[in-house]
Amino acid sequence: MAQWSLPDRTLFAKVVYYGPALGGKTTNLRMLHRLTDPDGRNKLVSLATADDRTLFFDLLPMALGNVLGYRVAIKLYTVPGQVRYDTTRRVVLAGADAVVFVADSDPARERDNRLSWDDLRRNMRANRLDPAAVPVVIQLNKRDLPSATRREEMERVLGAPPRSTVEAVACDGAGVVATFIAACRAMLQRLVAMAEPATRRSLDEGDLVGQIDAAFAPYLAREASAGPDAVPRPTTAIVARAPDLLESAVDAGATLGAELADEHARATRLSREAEAFRQLSDCLRATGASFDRDAVVDAALSSALAVLGASGAALVERDERGRAAIVRCLGAPLAPLVAHEVSAAMLARMLSRTGPAAVQDLPTEIPGLPRDLRAWRALVTVPVEPRSGAALVAAFPAPDGEATDDDLRFVATLAGHLAVGLEKVAIYEELRAHRDRLEETVRERTRSLARAYDELKSLDAMKDRLLCGVSHEMRTPLTAIVGAATFLKDYDGDRGQREEMAAGILFASAALDGLIGELLRVARLEGGTDLAVTDAPCAEVVAEALRLARAEERASVLLDPGAVSIRGDAARLARALASLLDNAVKFGPVDAPVEVRVVPCVLGGPAAGAGVAIAVLDRGPGLAEEDLERAFAPFEQGGDPLTGKPAGLGLGLYEARAIARRHGGTLTYRPRPDGGSEFRLSLPSADAPSREARRA
Amino acid sequence: MSAPKRILIVDDDAFIRRPLEFILREEGYQPETASDVEAAMRSVLSAPPDLILLDVMMPGKDGLTWCRELKGDPRFARIPIVLLSARGHDLDREHGLASGAAAFMTKPYSPHELKCRVRELIGRG
Numbered sequence: 042m043a044q045w046s047l048p049d050r051t052l053f054a055k056v057v058y059y060g061p062a063l064g065g066k067t068t069n070l071r072m073l074h075r076l077t078d079p080d081g082r083n084k085l086v087s088l089a090t091a092d093d094r095t096l097f098f099d100l101l102p103m104a105l106g107n108v109l110g111y112r113v114a115i116k117l118y119t120v121p122g123q124v125r126y127d128t129t130r131r132v133v134l135a136g137a138d139a140v141v142f143v144a145d146s147d148p149a150r151e152r153d154n155r156l157s158w159d160d161l162r163r164n165m166r167a168n169r170l171d172p173a174a175v176p177v178v179i180q181l182n183k184r185d186l187p188s189a190t191r192r193e194e195m196e197r198v199l200g201a202p203p204r205s206t207v208e209a210v211a212c213d214g215a216g217v218v219a220t221f222i223a224a225c226r227a228m229l230q231r232l233v234a235m236a237e238p239a240t241r242r243s244l245d246e247g248d249l250v251g252q253i254d255a256a257f258a259p260y261l262a263r264e265a266s267a268g269p270d271a272v273p274r275p276t277t278a279i280v281a282r283a284p285d286l287l288e289s290a291v292d293a294g295a296t297l298g299a300e301l302a303d304e305h306a307r308a309t310r311l312s313r314e315a316e317a318f319r320q321l322s323d324c325l326r327a328t329g330a331s332f333d334r335d336a337v338v339d340a341a342l343s344s345a346l347a348v349l350g351a352s353g354a355a356l357v358e359r360d361e362r363g364r365a366a367i368v369r370c371l372g373a374p375l376a377p378l379v380a381h382e383v384s385a386a387m388l389a390r391m392l393s394r395t396g397p398a399a400v401q402d403l404p405t406e407i408p409g410l411p412r413d414l415r416a417w418r419a420l421v422t423v424p425v426e427p428r429s430g431a432a433l434v435a436a437f438p439a440p441d442g443e444a445t446d447d448d449l450r451f452v453a454t455l456a457g458h459l460a461v462g463l464e465k466v467a468i469y470e471e472l473r474a475h476r477d478r479l480e481e482t483v484r485e486r487t488r489s490l491a492r493a494y495d496e497l498k499s500l501d502a503m504k505d506r507l508l509c510g511v512s513h514e515m516r517t518p519l520t521a522i523v524g525a526a527t528f529l530k531d532y533d534g535d536r537g538q539r540e541e542m543a544a545g546i547l548f549a550s551a552a553l554d555g556l557i558g559e560l561l562r563v564a565r566l567e568g569g570t571d572l573a574v575t576d577a578p579c580a581e582v583v584a585e586a587l588r589l590a591r592a593e594e595r596a597s598v599l600l601d602p603g604a605v606s607i608r609g610d611a612a613r614l615a616r617a618l619a620s621l622l623d624n625a626v627k628f629g630p631v632d633a634p635v636e637v638r639v640v641p642c643v644l645g646g647p648a649a650g651a652g653v654a655i656a657v658l659d660r661g662p663g664l665a666e667e668d669l670e671r672a673f674a675p676f677e678q679g680g681d682p683l684t685g686k687p688a689g690l691g692l693g694l695y696e697a698r699a700i701a702r703r704h705g706g707t708l709t710y711r712p713r714p715d716g717g718s719e720f721r722l723s724l725p726s727a728d729a730p731s732r733e734a735r736r737a
Numbered sequence: 738m739s740a741p742k743r744i745l746i747v748d749d750d751a752f753i754r755r756p757l758e759f760i761l762r763e764e765g766y767q768p769e770t771a772s773d774v775e776a777a778m779r780s781v782l783s784a785p786p787d788l789i790l791l792d793v794m795m796p797g798k799d800g801l802t803w804c805r806e807l808k809g810d811p812r813f814a815r816i817p818i819v820l821l822s823a824r825g826h827d828l829d830r831e832h833g834l835a836s837g838a839a840a841f842m843t844k845p846y847s848p849h850e851l852k853c854r855v856r857e858l859i860g861r862g
Binding site for chain 1: 740750752753755757759760762763794823824843845846847848849
């Protein structure tokens, strides 16, 4: 690069001669040296390699006198033209302020010219030499050749404007200075134009071309009388005998540097990839080992944080409006991203993509970025489960966080793993739910089977008791009937005997009829026949019960004036009370009266409110504690049927309690403190309508 | 002609006792009746019968128990007992025979069958 030295007012510049091998570059330099420095004050230095003429590394500082008010010192270089010295050419070309391209006019060299020209262009680019800023002057050398290609043709081949080239016969000195002056003129004009303001102020820009021409005039005069460059003037030369020493050194250095840089980049990349793979494998192991959704998600998120430069990572799902909702978040919380309208909308757009999406610079994406979003710079989203809209989001911190292509690839792979893990968890959960449901169903079935079994067992026991009871109860009157009928049929007997037998048959038949009636009532009870509910006066219910039980003479009745009538089915209530009276008469001593007490009471349960209690009290043996439950079961009678003769089917208490319950009342038993039993029917009073009555 | 054979009928149900009583008398036996074990025992103690027709299920002491007691008493062990029961299960029959009864008949029995059984045990009346 040109250097303006303000203190000693000197401009240092660099001109490089370029061109195909053997095209005359060195000749140009030698001739210039001879014309400008005939006394040889400045040495022309050549660095020769194994092939003579291959490499010249020439230096020619020339005092051009005063140009622009500055002394101009120009260093001239040429480079080897052979193709294989490309590196050297590139190095020498570096920092050139102007280039002279020496083309060979020999038609046989046309291709070499072109290749070298392309090579120059390439190496200028490699050295970041802007063709617009660094002038290139083309010299057509060897114009004295009889077969020389026409100037226009050469200009066309090299893409140069017509008549822009300089013709020369370098070995004679012709055109050498003219070429050099053309290059210097273009170079100096360019340098002045590009000078900094401070430098420019110190320049004498007046007649620039005139100044240059004046400076070079003496040389032009000498060129005319130069004569051929016959004597190769071996100047003081530094000769490096080692073959290709510099070239090798430059080559090796450059290669080594490049390789080192490559190696470093490769190593960094490999270690990053290794870490990524390690994290992926950890993540896979973690998701494989767990059936817990949160654990699987956390494994993926922590892998993301470990590998990426991200400071926060989250699994999000899209709600019905397509907005992101954070399911789980590790690292710095991403909640503000979802909370702010602007970022939420941006996130929604990213999530609507079917593939990965990245935003590299949040502050540019969202002008006026809210304060609590300034912690982030870049954002990446990758879909995990397209169906649920679940996606991984990673956020990279400000000010220089960046989501690289590698990062995107990693998150995409991670999302794949996570999707598999979540799918596995979902299947597991479904199976578990199914299993739980199955177990619950099995438990429920088992319970209902057990209930059904118990019910069947109790029904079976009831059936046994029924058959046993019915058979006994029916066989007894049947035995009487068969006995009496046999006597009447086979023996004469007297009139009194015959009448007695007939009466016995009638009585036993009535007993059988009663049994059948009782069985039918129970059947009705089980079938839940409707009650004929009315306001049944207590006195009438009691009177009917006494009649049914044929207990009028044994019973004493106490009717409280407060107990007026019962809300219920009078006939059923009388039947229930009759059963209690029947028992009292049957089990109580003959000489003790059976008491009936009718008093007001308070009902609990479904028909809560005012009620009527009808108590039947006897002086019988009472119920033993262990017989209490059985006494109320159908076809059961207190005591062992073998040791005491049962009377009736054992349906009385069962039926009475069932009737009481149908009315919303109760039948309770308690032993009397001074001996005997008290059975107590509690029924809803007509003054307090029962639920059934209210419904009606 | 010896005295007619005495048969004790024990049943709490008069409508069952009376036809048996009439029929056995017509057949030449001398029937006696009791409505429970207590009365029957008094009768046996005053004059042991030739045969007892015994109902199993009665209020108070049941027939089966009394049967075992009689069979365990050397004074009365030889009196044949026919158990009459409304319960006809095999188990009841087994219990009855195990108590030492000579026969077990299920109600409703045929009076003629009963008559035959009595004749087998103690001969004609």
